[in-house]
Amino acid sequence: MDFSFSEEQKLILDLVDEVSKKEFAPIADEIAQKGEFPKQNVEKLAGLDLFGVTIPKEYGGLGMSYLTWALIAERISKACATTGLVFGANLLCTYPLLNFGSEDQKKKYLPPLAKGKSMGAFALTEPEAGSDAGNVQTTAQRKEDGYLLNGNKIFITNGEIADIYIVIANLNKKRGARGLAAFIVEKGTEGFSFGQHFKKMGLEALPNVELIFTDCMVPKDNLLGGEKQGFKIAMKTFAAGRIGVGIGALGIAEAAFEKAKDYSKQRIQFGRPISSFQAVQHTLANMATQIEAARFLLYKAAWLLDKGEPFEKFASMGKLHASESAMEITTKAVQIFGGYGYTKDYPVERYMREAKLFEIIEGTSEIQRGIIANLILKGKG
Amino acid sequence: MDIIVCIKQVPDTEEIQKVKINPQTNTIVRESIKSIINPFDENAIEEALRIKEKNSAFVTVISMGPPQAEEALRKALAMGADKAIILSDPSFAGSDTLATSYTLASAIKKIGNFDLILLGKQAIDGDTAQVGPGVAEWLQIPQITYVRKIQIDGRMVRAERSLEDSFELVEANLPALVTVTKEINEPRYPSLRGLLKAKATKIIHWTSQDLQVDLKKVGLDGSATQVIRIFTPEPPSHGEILTGSVSQKADKLIKKLKKKNLI
Numbered sequence: 001m002d003f004s005f006s007e008e009q010k011l012i013l014d015l016v017d018e019v020s021k022k023e024f025a026p027i028a029d030e031i032a033q034k035g036e037f038p039k040q041n042v043e044k045l046a047g048l049d050l051f052g053v054t055i056p057k058e059y060g061g062l063g064m065s066y067l068t069w070a071l072i073a074e075r076i077s078k079a080c081a082t083t084g085l086v087f088g089a090n091l092l093c094t095y096p097l098l099n100f101g102s103e104d105q106k107k108k109y110l111p112p113l114a115k116g117k118s119m120g121a122f123a124l125t126e127p128e129a130g131s132d133a134g135n136v137q138t139t140a141q142r143k144e145d146g147y148l149l150n151g152n153k154i155f156i157t158n159g160e161i162a163d164i165y166i167v168i169a170n171l172n173k174k175r176g177a178r179g180l181a182a183f184i185v186e187k188g189t190e191g192f193s194f195g196q197h198f199k200k201m202g203l204e205a206l207p208n209v210e211l212i213f214t215d216c217m218v219p220k221d222n223l224l225g226g227e228k229q230g231f232k233i234a235m236k237t238f239a240a241g242r243i244g245v246g247i248g249a250l251g252i253a254e255a256a257f258e259k260a261k262d263y264s265k266q267r268i269q270f271g272r273p274i275s276s277f278q279a280v281q282h283t284l285a286n287m288a289t290q291i292e293a294a295r296f297l298l299y300k301a302a303w304l305l306d307k308g309e310p311f312e313k314f315a316s317m318g319k320l321h322a323s324e325s326a327m328e329i330t331t332k333a334v335q336i337f338g339g340y341g342y343t344k345d346y347p348v349e350r351y352m353r354e355a356k357l358f359e360i361i362e363g364t365s366e367i368q369r370g371i372i373a374n375l376i377l378k379g380k381g
Numbered sequence: 382m383d384i385i386v387c388i389k390q391v392p393d394t395e396e397i398q399k400v401k402i403n404p405q406t407n408t409i410v411r412e413s414i415k416s417i418i419n420p421f422d423e424n425a426i427e428e429a430l431r432i433k434e435k436n437s438a439f440v441t442v443i444s445m446g447p448p449q450a451e452e453a454l455r456k457a458l459a460m461g462a463d464k465a466i467i468l469s470d471p472s473f474a475g476s477d478t479l480a481t482s483y484t485l486a487s488a489i490k491k492i493g494n495f496d497l498i499l500l501g502k503q504a505i506d507g508d509t510a511q512v513g514p515g516v517a518e519w520l521q522i523p524q525i526t527y528v529r530k531i532q533i534d535g536r537m538v539r540a541e542r543s544l545e546d547s548f549e550l551v552e553a554n555l556p557a558l559v560t561v562t563k564e565i566n567e568p569r570y571p572s573l574r575g576l577l578k579a580k581a582t583k584i585i586h587w588t589s590q591d592l593q594v595d596l597k598k599v600g601l602d603g604s605a606t607q608v609i610r611i612f613t614p615e616p617p618s619h620g621e622i623l624t625g626s627v628s629q630k631a632d633k634l635i636k637k638l639k640k641k642n643l644i
Contacts, residue, residue: 011576019570049573062573 046116077251093120159209421501482515
């Protein structure tokens, strides 16, 4: 077992760190207050070639590992969780395209996605279909030259800023989850529009948008995988996406921990820094331990994914542990900052609000426990 | 066209509090301090790349320094430079601006083909702003310093040269040397692709022998200046805030200035 980074990874991560610290971190507060995602962040990521990291060279990417992708996303998320999620949501489009797309679909859609000229998104969630992912109400009707989509999707990350959407719709309601199919829908397709932008507790600048399909005709060639493969595609994509979401939570946890650690060394009470008190020391020790544990669960998930082995259990464990740790660590970071931590003058209250989302998206903590229990009881993974 | 950019590796100013000076040798203790490309030199690289993108050019980056300066050259390659040369030789150690500019000019002569030489206006460590002009003098070519905008027009370079409160429009025939300010552009970050390409690119290493330099003109021996002592200045004393009404404050101020014989 070798835990060291390659020379290549070190070079890449140094650069990503530099850009994240200089470009993303300084405006993280400001963009949250404005509630608008800055286009220049996408341009910066694209300029660095980061959108192409996991896309094979023949489709215009760099053909690197998901582990390298995870290490990159961790650094971006530590600087700005919103930018980290925009980066991560893109993978929810490229991953199913790569794994289920036809050669023509890959050739058409992956090169612009790899260059960041197109942004991607994945749309399953609906008002009545969240944890119960099979209960998708958006319908697809088979027509002569394509499929007619009708219905609404909500909370869709990268909604409106994305150009290419993987949309899950139901071809046969009687068959429930087995009736689901996945479609590639381009922005600008007739009958495809955007509804409300959801106002959130945190990550205010992250685009989470309603997608509306009204007699939206999607060409036959844009069916992704087979007609009955929608649920499988969604589940596979979510499993991979969990690594990204876990990494996002990890980034926030790291940022909150570092801020709390530095502050505890500066803050003088009773004539000495609060880091000299055992209560604070134990809190910091717990934070650091939780972070390392989350990190290695997620790295292992990415490593398994790269090897083509079942990674679902580790992805769920990593996502579960990272998001719950992020919630706890950010809450404790506010505690270490005391009254100042509760003010908007310091970023720790923002981290705390941001962390909460990660316990919900890409499968709630409860769903993760269900998945893990199911896998271990069946002796899988 | 052929562009040569001369760059220098300097200590990262963001880590300035870590910078220590060795009192024996009067040099900066470089270990444990992160090194970066002199920021103004990054502007020079960026400008070369922009000219390349517009007019097609071959960009060569050279740096004189210890072997670890390769790191700076590699970043320049990652940004998009075509070729990198390091001038490294024990005999170059201790060079002042005269010896440095002589060594750089010798390397440029060895390269032979050049239309434009770009440098940052000065290095953030020494702050002398003499190396650029020095190189131009050794090569006997026109120089334009403190440039905030460059336009290439055939065999002519037209430059906006920043002055305190205005600018001069200066033209020179190519080949010419231009030193740039940070206003000229915003340097790009390397891309991952560039980074990987740079990693695989060999950096050319030239020694004093390769350059066939006069050894009396390089390094400490070739330096016209000597550093007697280098030290960290005492932090300036804190300012004083005068209180009271406006007229009271004005009275206090006048008294203080008179006491110091300033008015």
